[in-house]
Amino acid sequence: MSASPLVAGVLLGAASAFALLAVVVLYRVFRGPTMPDRVIAVNVVGSNTVVILALVAAAFDEPMFLDVALVYALLNFLMSIAISKFTVERGGVI
Structure with missing residues (x-):
């Protein structure tokens, strides 16, 4: 069953807000300081991307996007572990 146009609009608006937040957080990715x-x-x-994919899946009634979000969440977790391990091994932990 597809979402009503009002619900779909609200979900896409929330996805847009999360996308804007992700762009703002990119400043911290590039500038650090640590x-x-x-x-x-x-x-x-990465977490915002997973939420955006889930909201878009609900707005367009496409369960395939939820599968992509689940895989991306797993990759995001593994990437965080790998970066943390690399940082600890190089002595970058304060």
Whole structure:
């Protein structure tokens, strides 16, 4: 069953707000100041992407987007672990 136009509009508006937040957080990814700040910012951007995909899936009634969001969430988690391990091994932890 497809969502009503009002509900779809609200869901897409929320997805747009999360996309704007992800763009704002990109500042912290590039400017730092420390490596842990950058790792957390990258994780926030990845989590926002998962939320955006879930909202778009609900708005367009496309369950395939939820599968993509689930895979992306797993990759985001593994990437965070890998970056953290790399940072610890290089002595970048404060």
